[in-house]
Amino acid sequence: MQWIPFFTPGDSQYSNDVDLLFVGLLTASVLMLVLLFGLMLIFIVRFRENSGVKRPHPAEKSWRWEIAWTSATALIFVIMFAWGASLYVRIYRPPDDALTINVVAKQWMWKAEHPGGQMEINALHVPVGRAIRLIMASQDVIHSFFVPAFRLKHDVVPGRFQSLWFTALRPGTFQLFCAEYCGTDHSRMTGSIVVLRPAEYQDWLRDQVGGDTLAAEGASLFRSLGCSGCHAPGSTVHAPRLEGVYGNPVPLSDGTIVPADDRYIRDSILQPRSQIAAGYEPIMPVFAGQISEDELLRLVAYIKSLANAKRGAQ
Amino acid sequence: MNAHAPVNYLTTDYRLSSWFTTTDHKRIAILYFATITLFFFIGGMAATIIRLELATPAGDLVTSDVYNRLFTIHGIVMVWLFLVPSIPTTLGNFLVPLMIGARDLAFPKLNLLSWYLFVAGGACVLYALFVGGLDTGWTFYTPFSSTYSKGNVFVAVLGIFIAGLSSILTGLNFIVTIHRLRAPGLTWFRLPLFIWAIYATAIILVLATPVLAMTLLLMTLEREFGVPIFDPARGGDPLLFQHLFWFYSHPAVYIMILPGMGVVSELIPCFSRKPIFGYKFVAWSAISIAIVGFLVWGHHMFVSGQSVFAGVVFSLMSYLVAVPSAIKVFNWTATLHGGWIKLDSPMLYALGFIGLFTIGGLSGLFLACLAYDVYVTDTYFVVAHFHYIMVGATVTAYFGGLHFWWPKITGRLYPEYWARAAAIVIFFGFNLTFFPQFILGVLGMPRRYHVYPAEFQVWNVLSSGGAFVLAIGYLMPLIYLSWSIFWGKRASANPWAATGLEWQTLSPPPKYNFAVTPTVVREPYCYTPEALPQNG
Numbered sequence: 037m038q039w040i041p042f043f044t045p046g047d048s049q050y051s052n053d054v055d056l057l058f059v060g061l062l063t064a065s066v067l068m069l070v071l072l073f074g075l076m077l078i079f080i081v082r083f084r085e086n087s088g089v090k091r092p093h094p095a096e097k098s099w100r101w102e103i104a105w106t107s108a109t110a111l112i113f114v115i116m117f118a119w120g121a122s123l124y125v126r127i128y129r130p131p132d133d134a135l136t137i138n139v140v141a142k143q144w145m146w147k148a149e150h151p152g153g154q155m156e157i158n159a160l161h162v163p164v165g166r167a168i169r170l171i172m173a174s175q176d177v178i179h180s181f182f183v184p185a186f187r188l189k190h191d192v193v194p195g196r197f198q199s200l201w202f203t204a205l206r207p208g209t210f211q212l213f214c215a216e217y218c219g220t221d222h223s224r225m226t227g228s229i230v231v232l233r234p235a236e237y238q239d240w241l242r243d244q245v246g247g248d249t250l251a252a253e254g255a256s257l258f259r260s261l262g263c264s265g266c267h268a269p270g271s272t273v274h275a276p277r278l279e280g281v282y283g284n285p286v287p288l289s290d291g292t293i294v295p296a297d298d299r300y301i302r303d304s305i306l307q308p309r310s311q312i313a314a315g316y317e318p319i320m321p322v323f324a325g326q327i328s329e330d331e332l333l334r335l336v337a338y339i340k341s342l343a344n345a346k347r348g349a350q
Numbered sequence: 351m352n353a354h355a356p357v358n359y360l361t362t363d364y365r366l367s368s369w370f371t372t373t374d375h376k377r378i379a380i381l382y383f384a385t386i387t388l389f390f391f392i393g394g395m396a397a398t399i400i401r402l403e404l405a406t407p408a409g410d411l412v413t414s415d416v417y418n419r420l421f422t423i424h425g426i427v428m429v430w431l432f433l434v435p436s437i438p439t440t441l442g443n444f445l446v447p448l449m450i451g452a453r454d455l456a457f458p459k460l461n462l463l464s465w466y467l468f469v470a471g472g473a474c475v476l477y478a479l480f481v482g483g484l485d486t487g488w489t490f491y492t493p494f495s496s497t498y499s500k501g502n503v504f505v506a507v508l509g510i511f512i513a514g515l516s517s518i519l520t521g522l523n524f525i526v527t528i529h530r531l532r533a534p535g536l537t538w539f540r541l542p543l544f545i546w547a548i549y550a551t552a553i554i555l556v557l558a559t560p561v562l563a564m565t566l567l568l569m570t571l572e573r574e575f576g577v578p579i580f581d582p583a584r585g586g587d588p589l590l591f592q593h594l595f596w597f598y599s600h601p602a603v604y605i606m607i608l609p610g611m612g613v614v615s616e617l618i619p620c621f622s623r624k625p626i627f628g629y630k631f632v633a634w635s636a637i638s639i640a641i642v643g644f645l646v647w648g649h650h651m652f653v654s655g656q657s658v659f660a661g662v663v664f665s666l667m668s669y670l671v672a673v674p675s676a677i678k679v680f681n682w683t684a685t686l687h688g689g690w691i692k693l694d695s696p697m698l699y700a701l702g703f704i705g706l707f708t709i710g711g712l713s714g715l716f717l718a719c720l721a722y723d724v725y726v727t728d729t730y731f732v733v734a735h736f737h738y739i740m741v742g743a744t745v746t747a748y749f750g751g752l753h754f755w756w757p758k759i760t761g762r763l764y765p766e767y768w769a770r771a772a773a774i775v776i777f778f779g780f781n782l783t784f785f786p787q788f789i790l791g792v793l794g795m796p797r798r799y800h801v802y803p804a805e806f807q808v809w810n811v812l813s814s815g816g817a818f819v820l821a822i823g824y825l826m827p828l829i830y831l832s833w834s835i836f837w838g839k840r841a842s843a844n845p846w847a848a849t850g851l852e853w854q855t856l857s858p859p860p861k862y863n864f865a866v867t868p869t870v871v872r873e874p875y876c877y878t879p880e881a882l883p884q885n886g
Contacts, residue, residue, distance in 0.1 A: 113673065191654045215797075221414060324584070324585065
């Protein structure tokens with residue numbers, strides 16, 4: 037669509053679909069505008085006060101016109117709705133095999149944390165052609181992760197993990213904006229998405245001065261925050277073992293069963309008494325307000341890494 | 351002053367105190383005119399500085415904090431102190447009793463109290479904005495407003511709360527008046543469409559405004575007294591605030607646009623010299639907009655993290671609420687067909703309204719479309735969209751109505767040449783200001799940005815240039831309408847040969863409106879093609 041003078045093509049898996057939707061909406065709108073403004077112009081000229089043209093009798097059964105244009109409008113609107121909704125459902129449904137990267141937003145910077153422990157500020161390096169899933173958290177107010185070239189945006193709301201995924205189609209550097217007003221330097225809370233070829237991406241990962249992996253850092257937090265006192269194998273306290281929990285259904289004391297996803301793990305750390313695993317006493321202390329989003333993401337990464345460990349292993 | 355001129359509502363008492371203790375709906379309308387005009391120019395000055403700043407990509411005119419305060423001032427003043435009260439409290443206050451053949455609103459003292467509350471609320475807001483400052487934006491999103499903002503949130507919220515009380519009382523007054531004080535023979539389907547529009551607006555004012563008051567109260571409780579409600583660190587949910595806020599603020603858009611639609615429904619038949627096409631469809635579409643408008647708030651939250659299912663439902667409802675608006679546009683256009691169209695200045699404004707409202711409405715279809723909204727929400731596309739509706743449409747209709755009823759309100763005629771020129775300057779200035787913002791949105795420029803990447807500059811320069819033209823367009827009526835109060839030709843009772851009851855009394859009307867309560871025997875808009883009488 038380079039023929040539109042101010043238009044820049046998109047660079048993610050759905051950007052062409054979004055652009056096609058735009059062209060569809062634009063075409064329908066321009067046709068409606070031309071029809072309406074054309075009729076208005078013709079009527080104003082033809083039926084101007086001084087023109088001698090014969091006026092038709094007022095329309096009998098005007099409700100036929102009403103039904104005609106109401107149903108035509110409703111039909112066009114339903115088509116627009118269905119097109120946009122079906123694409124929306126696809127945009128926000130992540131694939132299973134995505135590479136997960138954590139993003140923490142705070143006034144006024146973006147911090148990305150790769151699974152290997154590499155960290156970067158106001159930049160995000162990703163490999164081309166690979167599905168990337170961002171797990172996003174905010175340390176303070178609401179921000180919004182917006183990459184115009186990918187036609188993608190999602191708010192980052194404090195108090196919850198939010199996820200967004202994309203596949204970049206070509207290498208290059210793309211603008212990242214904060215799209216939700218967040219205070220003084222909102223307009224400076226920008227960054228770049230650097231899309232690299234797979235080999236370059238591996239080189240980049242290696243060149244970073246990384247600490248431990250996120251899961252390893254999570255493991256040491258797990259000990260320093262005292263979690264291991266109850267949850268570690270061999271503990272005398274009656275607390276759930278966490279090996280093999282992530283990704284599996286968890287029966288709760290109220291009889292419901294919930295999937296142990298990122299949100300469940302997060303909520304169970306912050307507000308452990310809201311969803312109690314069946315067969316356990318609500319004795320865990322509340323961690324809300326005690327740990328930062330960075331620490332939470334590491335703990336979740338550690339518990340995720342236990343997903344494949346044998347449940348109840350000693 | 352002509353000694354033989356009959357005493358009218360303006361000349362019954364010249365003392366200043368008589369104005370501040372009046373219970374005459376016409377005088378209260380004038381009080382509102384003066385107040386909201388002041389607010390319009392305060393909000394406009396903030397907009398002027400914003401557009402000057404955005405002429406260059408760097409933040410070189412004001413600091414980021416000042417910029418954030420400017421768009422907060424602009425938003426709060428324009429929404430709550432100008433647009434929401436604009437047509438209902440001025441033209442509505444003046445015309446509702448006249449159009450239904452009544453001597454005043456049902457509760458004249460309550461009407462005066464509404465104005466005092468509005469002034470008190472406005473004063474609080476101005477105090478907060480200029481003493482201490484406010485940087486939350488007009489949307490007050492939590493947790494920024496409740497925890498992080500250092501601005502004078504409490505006083506501003508108090509002001510909006512009080513102004514909201516004024517809105518509720520005004521709405522209540524209109525509802526009771528329209529139900530109880532109609533002249534003999536004036537059945538519901540003989541009412542002017544302006545009355546239908548004001549009635550629908552009043553219902554929203556009464557039902558939605560309390561939710562805004564509660565929401566802001568909860569936010570203030572959290573901010574000032576530490577009661578955890580929206581703060582996620584203490585188990586609250588920031589999205590709850592957005593749900594509550596938009597439950598008011600989306601219907602508030604219809605509070606702003608419905609009265610404009612009502613004004614245009616009066617102007618189009620008058621200057622086409624024929625009855626409006628599809629009267630009942632236009633009337634009922636106002637009511638359906640008021641009802642369905644309560645069910646679309648979630649379309650402000652498509653990227654906020656509300657469920658995908660909720661997004662799909664709100665998208666469908668948003669398309670549904672667009673249907674009655676489209677019905678109105680088609681009926682206005684059909685009214686032109688077979689008429690004897692005269693392009694006087696009120697008609698120019700009415701036609702400008704249809705054009706700008708249609709562009710604004712069509713761009714709304716892009717935003718209701720889920721997948722496209724993910725891209726353009728929180729960009730300049732949204733800014734352009736709601737300015738087309740709230741400024742392009744509502745303010746244009748307000749000016750159209752002001753010109754149409756000016757002879758009735760003041761008893762004077764304004765210079766028609768200048769009025770037509772202003773209508774045209776405003777139309778072009780508006781499009782030059784806001785159409786480039788659609789393009790900025792499609793290019794991906796986020797809103798509320800003090801500094802921006804250089805590739806966006808050319809469109810911002812065009813927009814700022816347009817704002818200059820638009821400012822001139824808005825100053826023109828201020829000058830020639832003020833001039834006409836003193837030196838304009840005297841208006842006859844019915845200079846447009848219009849059919850409404852308000853034209854059957856003198857210009858300006860006497861204090862009691864009608865010497866004898868009129869009896870209505872016909873449908874509205876029984877226009878005939880006869881030439882307009884000469885003014886004099």
